Amino acid sequence: MAFAHTLAGTRHQFPDLKTLLARASPPRSGDALAGLIAASAAERVAAQMALADLPLRHVLTEAVVPYEADEVTRLIVDGHDGAAFAPVAHLTVGGFRDWLLSEAADAAALTALAPGLTPEMVAAVSKIMRLQDLIAVAAKTRVVTRFRNTIGLPGRLSTRLQPNHPVDDPRGIAASVLDGLMYGSGDAVIGINPATDSVETMTTLLEMLEELRLRTGAPIQSCVLAHVTTALKAMERGAPVDLVFQSIAGTEAANRAFGVSLALLDEAWEAGKALNRGTVGDNLMYFETGQGSELSSGAHEGVDQQTVEARCYAVARRYRPLLVNTVVGFIGPEYLYDGKQITRAGLEDHFCAKLLGLPMGCDVCYTNHAEADQDDMDALLTLLGVAGCTFIMGVPGADDIMLNYQSTSFHDALYVRQVLGRRPAPEFEAWQQAAGIADSAGRLRFDPAASSLLPALPLPEEQP
């Protein structure tokens, strides 16, 4: 279906929904690279006005990637819950924005609505929202998940402890794990990106973290972020796999480039559930996404990068994941050019995922070839904290020495918890005191010798 809007005497036309969405998208380098960006600021606003007038239900009738050709589209269409959609079915996209901002849209209403929303609906409304709107609405949502602790409760902000090492050295990783735990990090997951994707590496590192967990009674979950096929092999061989990880994308073709399909993810999810390792819940999938990955594999199907990113969340929610995060600034300046574009993308992804019912975190990050620095990260971190982001990364000194990019540090997490009054997951918080990491008032002690951690990690005693 074609759309048009006249602005200041100029009639702007958009041949179909995916073009309308692309032209309405706030500017970013990836859409320019794909040739999808609005030709002018006026064309963008005209597209936003046309989008605001679009009945929300129209989005259900016009797929941005053909149903017959794409299993992600089929998942979105076939899984749509019409009854849950009913409360907003009469609204336009613009009316939906007003409703989201209104008092009627409280936590309970948003939770009930989530199965009735599609990725394209939430992407559409995000394009006519300012940062303030994205934050205000996301802050009203509640998404709670559980494995060995409870993630996403009000007043909480969790962290993934990310102790990567360039050659997967267990002692080097253990040193970073200790550093992170002493700084209060790790309640979302202790998650290692392996330099070498192999069953052997995965098993060695998981066994080290299993030993730490069993010897200290920590209510934590571990993950080695290898390819899902590696995790399947590791599970077959009896490795202690808690969370099953995979990077995912918003089209069938882009998932193929990642070496995955829904059938493969189904198989991995079933294998993870069969291990029955969760204690307080069975949310065990961990997904990572990020704007631009579809275009980077040439599989964006002509859809703008923010809309196709939102389609990842349809894939993710099929598996009731414990954690999802958008690795927002990792992909580079050809997709998100600078701090301003990274900031908006992080807040868009968080908003869209939360509306769709996902436990969304954000890897607040940048690379050295992007026009961004620590000040940009501080701003996005603070905004996401206010928006109620589920978790952030904790990397020693914000410097990931294996993946070669800058994320948030253990210090950054303490900062945002302090200024916003947020705390870690309750089970983890209690364990910090029991394990001697924090004192009885919950203050970090910064004293490994007073904790139960040292004997549980493969770290040799200090030579006198």
Added chain:
Amino acid sequence: MTESEPVPLSSPAQPGPAQPDRWAHLRRHTDARIALGHAGSGLPTAAHLAFQAAHAQARDAVHTPLDAAALLAALAERGWPAVAVTSAAPDRATYLKRPDLGRQLSEESQRRLSEPVRAPDVALVVGDGLSGTAVQANAVAVLEALIPKLQAAGLRVGPVVVAEQARVALGDPVGALLQARASVVLIGERPGLSAADSLGLYLTWEPRPGRVDSERNCISNVRVGGLAPAAAAAQAAALLGAMFAQQRSGIRLDSPAPAAPPELPGAGAP
């Protein structure tokens, strides 16, 4: 302390509002920025400025051009035939914004590689990627270990193709034009704060335009202090052996050694 000396991350036993951490001895196990100490919940001044200095150096490294002439001379010294090419990205600024151009050969380079050659088993491509420094520091050392291993295995090695403004997938049109059965692309990885000189090796069976990332095998962090060049060459030779036996690469390759690229969108691949 002079200006050129590195700033210590924290100074133990120094009284003041910044608190050092008690596990600084663990730094011998990792280059990660652990035991930085803290001032309130923030970084002590010295650690904060050390980070800023490292970021400044990495930013500068991204924009340091590859000295292709010096590299070609080093290859000639060792008696290896080499050919210089450029991608379709005319300069660094375009390269950073247009990765698609970095995956295609310039017209002139296409002509140069279209001259008749005896199709090699393995095409070797050295590309600047996002760190010319990494190529300068490590590429020749990897080739010195790799080429004899391949020759000993009876594989025919093509001329070393030195590519400027190159992305990983530039190896696909190069491999197609040379009619190579497999390719090894040695390329500068995105600089990090502590490693601006890290080289990546990407191996592809039947390199042809249109290959996707999951069809490649990757060996990353090749540098002094990371994976040593000789060890990387040994891994690459083992992977190539598996590829020639199984006629495939990437996640479908059953290999004794490392397999697929690291699992993050973008994957840090240049």
